[in-house]
Amino acid sequence: MSRVDLLSLLPPELETLSRRLGEDRYRGRQLAAWLFKKGVYDLEAMSDLPREFRSRLGEEAFIGLPEVERITPSQDGSRKFVLRLADGARIQSVLMPDRDRLTLCLSTQVGCGFACAFCLTGTMGLDRNLTAAEIVGQLAAARLALPPESRVTHLVFMGMGEPLANYDATVRALRLFTHPGAFGYSPRRITVSTVGLVTGIQRLAKEDLKVNLAISLHATTDDVRGRLMPVNRSWALEDLLAACRRFPLPVRQRMTFEYVLLDGVNDSPEDARRLTLLLRRVRAKVNLIPFNDWERSEFRRPPLPRILAFQAILLEQGITATVRWSKGEDIGAACGQLKEPRLPKMASA
Numbered sequence: 001m002s003r004v005d006l007l008s009l010l011p012p013e014l015e016t017l018s019r020r021l022g023e024d025r026y027r028g029r030q031l032a033a034w035l036f037k038k039g040v041y042d043l044e045a046m047s048d049l050p051r052e053f054r055s056r057l058g059e060e061a062f063i064g065l066p067e068v069e070r071i072t073p074s075q076d077g078s079r080k081f082v083l084r085l086a087d088g089a090r091i092q093s094v095l096m097p098d099r100d101r102l103t104l105c106l107s108t109q110v111g112c113g114f115a116c117a118f119c120l121t122g123t124m125g126l127d128r129n130l131t132a133a134e135i136v137g138q139l140a141a142a143r144l145a146l147p148p149e150s151r152v153t154h155l156v157f158m159g160m161g162e163p164l165a166n167y168d169a170t171v172r173a174l175r176l177f178t179h180p181g182a183f184g185y186s187p188r189r190i191t192v193s194t195v196g197l198v199t200g201i202q203r204l205a206k207e208d209l210k211v212n213l214a215i216s217l218h219a220t221t222d223d224v225r226g227r228l229m230p231v232n233r234s235w236a237l238e239d240l241l242a243a244c245r246r247f248p249l250p251v252r253q254r255m256t257f258e259y260v261l262l263d264g265v266n267d268s269p270e271d272a273r274r275l276t277l278l279l280r281r282v283r284a285k286v287n288l289i290p291f292n293d294w295e296r297s298e299f300r301r302p303p304l305p306r307i308l309a310f311q312a313i314l315l316e317q318g319i320t321a322t323v324r325w326s327k328g329e330d331i332g333a334a335c336g337q338l339k340e341p342r343l344p345k346m347a348s349a
């Protein structure tokens with residue numbers, strides 16, 4: 001029987017595991033407190049659990065914490081974590097401080113198969129999905145690197161990969177992040193960003209999670225969006241926006257639309273006006289992201305006056321629109337810049 005990763009189990013499942021190993025349920029709650037509240041990932045250090053129980057746990061389960069290969073600090077205070085997983089795959093997560101917030105940007109896949117034209121991660125192709133434990137493990141690794149007084153306050157699923165293409169692991173990770181007996185985050189502090197997988201949005205709408213949703217829109221016509229984002233050939237703008245309109249948003253919450261501004265491609269005043277029309281009847285806010293250059297990219301960042309003119313048109317029409325200057329640009333950690341070279345495959349024994 002294969003051993004289970006304890007970081008993938010919700011508190012009630014840890015209780016069930018404890019019962020199966022002949023202990024009372026409350027041992028499961030103690031275990032959850034060590035893992036999720038105290039951030040202790042060594043069974044031997046869980047001093048209030050009986051020695052016999054810890055040794056049986058060690059036979060049936062493990063704690064698959066990713067190994068921190070390196071942490072690269074940026075001039076703007078953000079830090080890129082390169083993490084190595086058990087099979088040697090590497091992923092990245094990014095810690096971004098902003099006033100009293102400390103946001104962790106999480107990956108959900110090794111690479112990404114959606115091939116958006118402006119995104120460096122998209123050039124990698126998809127290697128594999130992450131498990132829920134590997135998603136949660138990114139927060140565990142970040143917490144270990146932080147001083148005791150600092151806490152990750154917000155989580156965004158905007159790193160490598162498309163969260164809704166790894167639906168089950170993403171939803172399990174969201175449950176671990178929000179369960180009061182696990183990490184206990186308010187769902188309002190968590191944002192899932194999608195390239196626009198309509199079936200995934202419809203499934204997520206039926207979960208009781210109430211997390212924020214961000215849509216990578218990036219264009220206002222099917223023609224341009226289809227060129228920038230191949231996913232638009234499966235779900236056109238009209239289907240995507242219909243799914244957004246039906247998504248049950250909690251009161252006072254708005255859906256975020258991400259729009260990367262590419263010089264001469266999607267940044268005209270006509271684009272801005274079309275965007276206001278597309279977003280009618282959605283409680284929307286727009287994040288305008290001036291393109292982050294990367295080597296060999298065919299795109300450029302628009303000049304500042306054009307960025308501000310685009311924003312002004314949205315604001316005139318009553319749409320909240322913020323220009324988001326990405327963090328971590330100098331360390332290759334900004335939006336669309338995450339990429340890790342593959343390691344040579346290990347020869348199997």
Ligand code: SF4
Binds near residue numbers: 116
């Ligand atoms: S933007 Fe997101 S979905 Fe598109 S290729 Fe990059 S990581 Fe994948």
